Amino acid sequence: MIKNRVTLKILLFLVVSDFLETFSQFFFKKTAIPASGLDVKNIPDALIFLNTVFFSPYLWIAFLLVFLTFVLWSTILSKIDLSVAVPIASFSYILVPLVSIIFLHEKVSALDWTGIIFILSGVIFVSISSHKDGAATQ
Amino acid sequence: MKTNVLFIISLIVLAASFDTINQLLLKNSINSLSSNINSIKKVIVFIGKLLLIPQVWIGFFFCCLSLAVWLFVLSKADLNFAFCADSMHYIFIALASRFILKEKVGLWRWVGTASIIVGIILLTISNR
Numbered sequence: 001m002i003k004n005r006v007t008l009k010i011l012l013f014l015v016v017s018d019f020l021e022t023f024s025q026f027f028f029k030k031t032a033i034p035a036s037g038l039d040v041k042n043i044p045d046a047l048i049f050l051n052t053v054f055f056s057p058y059l060w061i062a063f064l065l066v067f068l069t070f071v072l073w074s075t076i077l078s079k080i081d082l083s084v085a086v087p088i089a090s091f092s093y094i095l096v097p098l099v100s101i102i103f104l105h106e107k108v109s110a111l112d113w114t115g116i117i118f119i120l121s122g123v124i125f126v127s128i129s130s131h132k133d134g135a136a137t138q
Numbered sequence: 139m140k141t142n143v144l145f146i147i148s149l150i151v152l153a154a155s156f157d158t159i160n161q162l163l164l165k166n167s168i169n170s171l172s173s174n175i176n177s178i179k180k181v182i183v184f185i186g187k188l189l190l191i192p193q194v195w196i197g198f199f200f201c202c203l204s205l206a207v208w209l210f211v212l213s214k215a216d217l218n219f220a221f222c223a224d225s226m227h228y229i230f231i232a233l234a235s236r237f238i239l240k241e242k243v244g245l246w247r248w249v250g251t252a253s254i255i256v257g258i259i260l261l262t263i264s265n266r
Binding site for chain 1: 206208209210211212213214216217218219221222225228232246247249250251252253254255256257258259260261263264265
């Protein structure tokens with residue numbers, strides 16, 4: 001049975017999990033920024049790098065957000081199918097560039113956005129195809 | 139961007155591969171357990187059994203490797219570029235499902251995969 005009834009509550013959960021995922025990536029980026037000057041060419045360099053990121057409080061905020069996303073996502077998937085949830089969740093491919101522009105002052109060009117649209121439609125195709133193909137074989 | 143974009147892409151390939159290995163090991167371990175879970179007690183028993191499987195710990199090791207590579211990527215590249223390029227793990231999962239788990243991958247999944255590849259190529263050209 002395909003569980004595809006997206007209620008308002010599920011939609012809200014999906015939007016919240018999109019934001020949680022986006023901000024976990026934002027905090028991973030904040031974790032990595034102080035290490036941007038480090039060059040990793042050998043094992044001791046790698047240890048210095050790991051030491052720098054491991055003690056960053058941002059890393060632990062990111063872990064917390066990843067854990068919350070996981071809990072929320074498990075709840076979502078008990079209510080609707082992955083093939084329905086992923087296309088709505090792939091909204092984060094828009095959200096991450098927006099957060100990058102607003103909070104990290106990154107530049108996103110028109111060509112970047114074109115690439116993002118291709119990726120977004122690709123992710124949607126990949127996920128909805130599972131029940132389309134399933135229906136075709138019945 | 140300061141660092142060579144192809145170098146960054148290959149690191150993202152590495153991180154996505156480690157993540158795919160983790161997913162395969164986890165999926166394989168979960169498949170080997172009974173999936174009849176209808177109470178909190180059974181969830182705890184399920185997790186307990188899962189933690190006794192060595193494969194799960196090998197998967198966790200790959201998960202940590204993937205995270206370390208990912209943080210290194212983020213220390214060198216823009217977040218929006220790295221995050222979007224990381225969508226390549228959908229391609230690896232599709233390939234692994236087809237060739238390792240022998241699952242059936244339909245036409246639309248390949249169309250989606252091709253679209254993701256086009257998107258990553260455009261981003262790579264744009265961030266060169």
